[in-house]
Amino acid sequence: MPYTPEMVEELDMLSRFNLATTQQGLKVHHDADPALVAATRRLYDKGLITQVDGGYLTDLGRDAAEHAQAALTILKSPRFL
Numbered sequence: 001m002p003y004t005p006e007m008v009e010e011l012d013m014l015s016r017f018n019l020a021t022t023q024q025g026l027k028v029h030h031d032a033d034p035a036l037v038a039a040t041r042r043l044y045d046k047g048l049i050t051q052v053d054g055g056y057l058t059d060l061g062r063d064a065a066e067h068a069q070a071a072l073t074i075l076k077s078p079r080f081l
Contacts, residue, residue, distance in 0.1 A: 009039035014048070014068040017057055026054040 003011075013036065018024045028040045030053070037053075044052045048061030057065055 006039070006042065009035050010043055011068045011072075012036075013039045013043060014061070014065040015072055017061075017065045019062070019065060019069060022056070022062075025050070025056040028054045 013028075016026055026049075028037055030037065040049070040054055041052055043049045043061065044055075047058055048064055050056045050058060
């Protein structure tokens with residue numbers, strides 16, 4: 001299944017969370033990029049974050065963010081041996 005633009009936007013949002021701490025959340029302001037606002041809303045609707053405008057990762061959201069950030073790290077690397 002190919003990634004949809006909406007999925008890419010959600011992955012982008014998940015990549016913004018700091019996984020080094022559970023004490024830091026994110027706030028997406030209503031006047032932010034509409035695609036980011038919509039992606040944040042979808043993540044909330046899916047139960048991955050605690051607030052419609054960001055908040056904190058849920059347990060499921062943390063798992064998703066860890067996988068998203070790991071994939072991004074791998075894809076950014078020039079080459080793994």
